[in-house]
Amino acid sequence: MGLPLLVIPPGGINVVASLKLSPQLFAPYETAWAWSAKLAAANALSAFEVAALMGIPAAQPRSLLPLRIPRAALTLGRSMALPSWRVKQAFLGGDLECLHPLMSEFLRRCPACVRLGYHLILHQMRVLDTCPLHHVPLREHCARCAAHLAYDLGSSKVHGPITCPGCTAPLLPVTRSGYPTTGMITAREFGLIARWLAFLKRRAAQPTWRDGGILVNTGQHALTAYAQEAVRASVPAGVGRRPVIGQRASWTSNAEYRELKLRYWQHANAHWLQCDKPSRHWYRHLLQGGATEDTPSVHVLAFVYWRMTWQGCSNPYLLRRGHGVPLYGVAEWQAAQPAPDDDDLAAELSVFSAALEASWDEWLDCIDLLGVTTLERRIWRLRAVPSAYVPLPQT
Numbered sequence: 001m002g003l004p005l006l007v008i009p010p011g012g013i014n015v016v017a018s019l020k021l022s023p024q025l026f027a028p029y030e031t032a033w034a035w036s037a038k039l040a041a042a043n044a045l046s047a048f049e050v051a052a053l054m055g056i057p058a059a060q061p062r063s064l065l066p067l068r069i070p071r072a073a074l075t076l077g078r079s080m081a082l083p084s085w086r087v088k089q090a091f092l093g094g095d096l097e098c099l100h101p102l103m104s105e106f107l108r109r110c111p112a113c114v115r116l117g118y119h120l121i122l123h124q125m126r127v128l129d130t131c132p133l134h135h136v137p138l139r140e141h142c143a144r145c146a147a148h149l150a151y152d153l154g155s156s157k158v159h160g161p162i163t164c165p166g167c168t169a170p171l172l173p174v175t176r177s178g179y180p181t182t183g184m185i186t187a188r189e190f191g192l193i194a195r196w197l198a199f200l201k202r203r204a205a206q207p208t209w210r211d212g213g214i215l216v217n218t219g220q221h222a223l224t225a226y227a228q229e230a231v232r233a234s235v236p237a238g239v240g241r242r243p244v245i246g247q248r249a250s251w252t253s254n255a256e257y258r259e260l261k262l263r264y265w266q267h268a269n270a271h272w273l274q275c276d277k278p279s280r281h282w283y284r285h286l287l288q289g290g291a292t293e294d295t296p297s298v299h300v301l302a303f304v305y306w307r308m309t310w311q312g313c314s315n316p317y318l319l320r321r322g323h324g325v326p327l328y329g330v331a332e333w334q335a336a337q338p339a340p341d342d343d344d345l346a347a348e349l350s351v352f353s354a355a356l357e358a359s360w361d362e363w364l365d366c367i368d369l370l371g372v373t374t375l376e377r378r379i380w381r382l383r384a385v386p387s388a389y390v391p392l393p394q395t
């Protein structure tokens with residue numbers, strides 16, 4: 001009677017091939033932690049084992065944010081029919097690499113996403129205070145034992161990364177037998193995640209976003225918090241800066257102010273002309289003090305906020321007085337500029353135009369991403385948004 005033979009190939013048995021995780025359990029835009037945690041749970045592996053399989057040095061700081069995507073993880077992904085871009089994305093490689101400076105060292109979870117079984121790259125972004133899908137505060141602690149959770153796999157030789165190292169409570173939902181489970185993410189939600197990532201990618205290189213000067217709250221009163229943070233971030237106190245002109249100041253005949261003001265109105269008119277008919281109607285109605293029902297377009301809502309930003313609007317009727325009021329945004333913008341060595345007005349105007357356009361893009365993006373459809377009375381105290389002030393080029 002012949003006995004079955006176990007033939008060990010050169011290089012040993014490849015255990016990778018036998019690992020299973022059904023594709024719907026690991027959604028696009030999820031983190032390397034989520035992938036590892038679910039993979040370990042589905043295959044009864046410990047944190048130590050899954051880290052070794054992924055090629056991640058256990059317990060090394062920022063081990064889930066390697067400079068190069070671990071080769072073992074790519075091989076593992078291939079064996080599970082995961083496209084390599086999905087693996088790279090989970091490790092924040094490829095076009096997401098610019099987001100590294102925004103990644104938190106703590107495991108940050110949205111309670112609503114957790115209930116659905118997901119941990120997204122967006123949750124790890126320090127600049128986000130709340131989950132962009134559910135607008136609830138992100139948590140860095142275990143709900144049961146309050147342990148502060150690190151964004152790594154840990155080094156437990158008993159438990160998988162899906163369990164809290166403090167109390168072993170599951171950090172993502174699992175069945176009674178410990179198998180991971182997930183709910184549905186809709187196509188609309190996937191679209192929203194992609195747009196938020198694009199929004200953050202465009203800003204990740206800006207110093208105030210990197211150094212923690214910005215905190216984006218996606219909640220109901222998000223725009224208020226956003227603007228307050230921005231003012232702190234973009235108007236630093238320093239020597240060699242021009243004095244801020246007070247609220248009561250009126251326009252002088254200074255040629256420089258006149259030019260800046262003219263440039264502002266050129267931009268304002270151009271944006272106004274891009275609004276469609278119902279939007280213009282809504283806007284005129286607003287200026288006459290009418291009720292502010294749902295706005296017909298993102299564009300006109302962005303236009304109102306943008307104007308209020310630059311005109312330092314603090315009450316709903318200020319806009320009605322239009323051209324006669326000092327543009328506080330212009331004054332503040334000037335104050336934030338380094339004292340000029342020469343009087344190169346053309347250079348100043350071009351940088352001013354760039355600042356106007358940058359803040360316009362910010363408003364369009366924010367209103368679109370936050371899904372704002374009405375004009376909130378309480379946020380009429382806006383002053384500035386990030387990138388409203390672009391430093392003058394050093395000559």
Ligand SMILES: [Zn+2]
Pocket residue numbers: 110111112113114131132133134135
């Ligand atoms: Zn969420």
Ligand SMILES: [Zn+2]
Pocket residue numbers: 142143144145146147164165166167168169
């Ligand atoms: Zn715990």
